[in-house]
Amino acid sequence: MPEGHTLHRLAATLDAAFAGTRTRVSSPQGRFTDGAALLDGRLVESARAWGKHLFVTFEGERLLNVHLGLIGVFDVSGYAVGSPSAVGPPPPVGAVRVRLLNDTHVADLRGATVVDVIAPEQQAAILARLGPDPLHAGEPGHDTARSLAKLARTDRPVAELLMDQSVLAGVGNVYRCELLWRHKVDPFTPGRRVRTQTWQLIWDDLVDLMPIGVAFGQIITLDDQVMQAKAMLAGSPGHLVEWQGGREGERGRPAGGQRRPAYERVSPFPREYAVYKRPGQACPRCGSRLRTQVLAGRNLFWCGRCQRRH
DNA sequence: GTTTAATGGGTAT
DNA sequence: TACCCCTTAAACT
Numbered sequence: 001m002p003e004g005h006t007l008h009r010l011a012a013t014l015d016a017a018f019a020g021t022r023t024r025v026s027s028p029q030g031r032f033t034d035g036a037a038l039l040d041g042r043l044v045e046s047a048r049a050w051g052k053h054l055f056v057t058f059e060g061e062r063l064l065n066v067h068l069g070l071i072g073v074f075d076v077s078g079y080a081v082g083s084p085s086a087v088g089p090p091p092p093v094g095a096v097r098v099r100l101l102n103d104t105h106v107a108d109l110r111g112a113t114v115v116d117v118i119a120p121e122q123q124a125a126i127l128a129r130l131g132p133d134p135l136h137a138g139e140p141g142h143d144t145a146r147s148l149a150k151l152a153r154t155d156r157p158v159a160e161l162l163m164d165q166s167v168l169a170g171v172g173n174v175y176r177c178e179l180l181w182r183h184k185v186d187p188f189t190p191g192r193r194v195r196t197q198t199w200q201l202i203w204d205d206l207v208d209l210m211p212i213g214v215a216f217g218q219i220i221t222l223d224d225q226v227m228q229a230k231a232m233l234a235g236s237p238g239h240l241v242e243w244q245g246g247r248e249g250e251r252g253r254p255a256g257g258q259r260r261p262a263y264e265r266v267s268p269f270p271r272e273y274a275v276y277k278r279p280g281q282a283c284p285r286c287g288s289r290l291r292t293q294v295l296a297g298r299n300l301f302w303c304g305r306c307q308r309r310h
Numbered sequence: 311g312t313t314t315a316a317t318g319g320g321t322a323t
Numbered sequence: 324t325a326c327c328c329c330t331t332a333a334a335c336t
Contacts, residue, residue: 003317052318070318071330095330111330113319165319172317219317276317297324298318 002068004170005213007049008135012214013076014047014056017105024101025064028092028108035117036098039064044100051130051169056100061120064098069113076107130169134206135214144203151191151199158194159187160296162202171206174276177301178221179205181275181285184309187295187302193310216267222284225269275301 025039042058049055054074056064066074079089081104089106092099098109109115131150136142147167154161161167162176171179179202180187185194212229213219220229274284279292279301288305 006317067318069329070316072318073330097329113329115329163318174317 002052002070002072003172003175003213003219004049004051004133004135005210005219006217007052007054007068007170008210009214009217010074010076011047011049011054014054014074014100014107017076017078017107018044018056018100018102019046020044021102021104023058024099026099026101028096028099032097032115035064035115038062038117050127050136051133051165052172053126053130055123063118063120063123065114065116065118065123065126066098066109066112067114069111072110072112074107074109074112076105078105080104130165131167132203133169134203134210135170137207144200147203148196148199151194154191156191157188157295158185158191159300159302161191163296163298168203168206170210173298173300174219174273175206175210175221177276178219178273179209180302181307182221184307186307186309187300189310195310198309216265216269218267218269218271219273220267220269222272222274225272229269275303277301 021044022041023039023044024041025036027033027036039058039062042060042062045057045059047054047056052067054064054066054068056066058064066072068074077090079085079087084103089101092108095110096108097112097115100107131147132142132144134142150167151158151161156164159176159180162171162179163173182205183198183202185198185202209221209226212226212233215233216229220226275290277299278290281290282288283290283303283306286303286306288303290301291304292299292301294300
């Protein structure tokens with residue numbers, strides 16, 4: 001589910017599956033019929049993500065803009081990769097708002113909060129609202145300069161600022177809780193009291209961790225898992241790994257040695273976090289009882305004993 | 311069978 | 324701060 005790593009992985013998956021191909025666009029559920037008609041049959045140029053926003057660019061300066069919200073899912077699967085399929089694409093299951101289809105792949109979108117056909121100017125307006133994205137680090141504007149300037153001018157708590165997409169694009173509730181814990185930062189520290197160095201270290205950590213999240217399709221922040229993940233990525237030749245099943249995340253028999261891009265790697269790691277969703281349990285670092293509290297409408301999880309830094 | 315929770319965010323009050 | 328939207332699956336009764 002969707003923080004920035006999910007969207008970037010999705011963009012890469014869609015790009016590999018659809019870029020350069022003429023793509024059918026439909027709305028099996030019927031709530032995107034008009035938009036689908038505007039895109040149907042056009043060539044897909046690219047799929048890219050900034051923060052939690054996904055853009056699929058079609059020929060003729062038309063873009064499909066998707067925001068998954070809290071519960072959206074965009075499932076991409078290959079139904080005839082390697083050899084032509086006699087059976088064709090699978091029928092849509094459930095409330096499929098948008099289906100992308102070409103000769104090899106099918107992608108079904110469900111539950112998204114934003115699904116729009118937009119022009120390049122509207123995309124520019126969306127991007128202008130976003131803060132720097134750790135997954136675009138190294139590109140112009142994607143560093144800590146802008147976010148530090150914002151921090152210096154506000155008393156809003158750092159835990160709220162980390163989730164503000166105009167401060168940092170792509171960070172969600174899991175990354176924010178885990179990063180604050182990793183850096184021993186008190187979630188309630190007012191923005192202007194956060195040390196420049198602390199914020200820089202958090203940013204550098206996100207730049208390091210989020211690509212691992214993209215590669216494994218999972219937020220990985222526990223140090224031992226991070227080390228194992230890095231070793232696996234370093235040991236993987238090129239960018240290809242064995243495809244593990246019919247659908248992302250599902251285990252299944254290898255489909256005849258088919259090779260798929262690394263971003264479809266299946267994660268071997270259990271979903272474990274230091275503080276996220278562990279209220280009442282022991283802090284992995286100091287053993288103190290972990291706490292939870294709703295902050296700005298979202299559940300915050302932290303350790304009240306060892307998160308004291310600013 | 312019904313309720314709830316979920317890695318989000320916009321708009322109204 | 325409250326409420327709204329989107330959808331599904333797990334947790335309740």
